[in-house]
Structure formats: structure tokens, C-alpha cells
Amino acid sequence: MQNLMRTLKDGVVKKIILDTDVYNEIDDLYALAYAMLSPEKVELLAITAAPYFNSRSTSPADGMEKSYQEALRVRGLVDKHSDIPVYRGAPRYLPSKTEAVESEAVDAIIRLVKESEEPVYIVAIGAITNVASALIKAPEIADKAVVVWLGGHALHWKDNKEFNLYQDVPGAQVLFDSKIPLVQIPCNGVCSAFHTTIPELSYYLEGKNALCDYLLQFTKDYMKPGAKCWSKVIWDVTAVAALVRPDTLDMVEIPRPIITDNANYATDWARPHYLYVRHIKRDALYADLFEKLASAK
Secondary structure, three states: OHHHHHHHOOOOOEEEEEEEOOOOOOHHHHHHHHHHOOOOOEEEEEEEEOOOOOOOOOOHHHHHHHHHHHHHHHHHHHOOOOOOOEEOOOOOOOOEOOEOOOOHHHHHHHHHHHHOOOOEEEEEOOOOHHHHHHHHHOHHHHHOEEEEEEOOOOOOOOOOOOHHHHHOHHHHHHHHHOOOOEEEEOOOOOHHHOEEOHHHHHHHHOOOOHHHHHHHHHHHHHOOOOOOOOOEEOOOHHHHHHHHOHHHEEEEEEEOOEEOOOOOEEOOOOOOEEEEEEEEOHHHHHHHHHHHHHOOO
């Protein structure tokens, strides 16, 4: 696992797949743009749409479809000539730890990993359904891929009912029980420090380009009506940062926790190790994000 930590920081361009529920809220949009605007660090092979179900969708399938369409929209705002493929993902969550949910995203993940002569980093910033389905269908991809997942809360948090994990607990169990190298970025207790405000976003993004104006307006629209003081965590950027700016993440190697059926963590010190992010250097990462977003043509 120390080799993985060194590899993340070796400066070599990494091949990535971004698995995202991009219409779920505003942070995925920033993460997708950040990945596309960092060609010196990552080569984005594909974007896969993940399912989600909340007030911004009528079902997991509807959430996935909205994410698919939004991914196309953001891709065009970053680069209207981009031909990065976008694939529809699972229309529902895993029914069990042994049953994959078929989708074109799952087949694309398997194919891209198998075709690559280099490791493929799957950056997952939604429910882990597509990635878990790929691991169930083709467990051998664990030898050629790495997963960076923003999911679950910090190990010390009072509960683990985090949106990405709690939507698909069997999927999270498949991921943590697999042999695939894994980096986890916990939400509350770690990533929750990565927040920004409308005044800060306006200062760095307003009027820079169409992408920045779109992101700023999208964020303003997401703001709670009548809020006198409001900030927002741009969660998913931190997962992309594991490959673009790993120096902004404090990572430690520890045994993988067990994900219980009620979504809690259980400890087995004999479990294989993984990389756990325990701190984010907020200012340095935002500085790089804002500079990249403002550079879009």
C-alpha cells in the first residue's frame, strides 16, 4: 500500500474513469470540470453516470439519467469539442453482494480496465453501484485498477449514514471486501472541512468564462432560500484531487473496515490495508481548482 501512496504522488499522468451522480448536487460538476482541466495529471477515459434517489430525482433510474444528461452538458461547457465518452449506469442499486446490475457503464469500466496497459483509476463520487457491479462481473479487474471513493463518514463519526454509502450498502460491502486497491475519502469528519461560500466563488469565478458563470449560478440556485449565512462543501473535488493534487490530502495506511449490513464500520485488524484520507489542505486545493476553472476557454 505504501507503493500506492508513492504512485499517487509520482507525477505520472494517470488514466481515470469518473463515476458520478453529477446531477445530484453541485459538487460533481466542479469535480468533472476539474478532472477535464487537469490533463497534465490525468487522462479522462470515460464518464459513467451513477444512480441516486433524493429530492432531485424520482427514482435511482431517473437520477442516473439526469446525471448522464448533466455530464454531457458540463463536458460541453469545459470543451465543446470533447469526445470523452459518457455512459449510462445502473438504473437501480445492487440487490445483493453477489448480483451485479447490468449497464453500459459497467461494461465500459470492465473493457477500459482490461484494454489498458497501465493501471486505471476509477474515481467514484456517488453510489458505488457501477463499480461494485464491475467487480462482481469481472473480479480480475482488481489486479489492474484502483478505486478512489468519496463515501462513508470518518471512522470516528457518530454514525455512517452517508448518502453515497447508505444508498447501496451491498455495493460498499463488495468494494471493501474486494482485493482492489482502495483510497477512501470520508465525508463528515474529513471532507466536511472543504467548504466555500458564494462571495468566495464570485470573487474567483464570476465573469471568467461560460463554465465559471454556469457553476456559480448553479451554486446560487442551490443555496437555501433566505439563508443569511451559508457555505457549501464541494465534496467530490477531493476525490479528483487524490490524483491531481495528492499533496493536498493527508493519507494513512490502515486495515480496511468491514461494512456491516446496517452500514456501520466494524474492525478486523487482519483485513488488507487501504489508504484512508484523514485531512484535506483546503486552501491549497481550492487555489488549484479556481485557477483551473478560470482557465477554461
